[in-house]
Amino acid sequence: MVMVAKNANTCVICHAYSPESIRIAIENGVRGIEHGNLLGRETALLLAEKGCYLTPTLITFFQLAIRQSHISYLQTHAQRTSM
Secondary structure, eight states: HHHHHHHHTTEEEEEOSSHHHHHHHHHTOOOOOEEEETOOOHHHHHHHHTTOOOEEEEEHHHHHHOOOOTTTHHHHHHHHOOO
């Protein structure tokens, strides 16, 4: 798909959430990531290095902050991805 997009002078944008899915997309030539809710530091640096775009879904974080029901999950995930 990426090759077809390049041949048509356009790019591929991917809906991805986890660091692994974002990394795989970038390594395969995707130029933009939609959502990226679980993006970690290492993956963010890869995005920047490859010149990829990120269109985050900020409402997710807003809702989590209001409800605070998933705080322990976010803290656990942040600890895992920062290692």
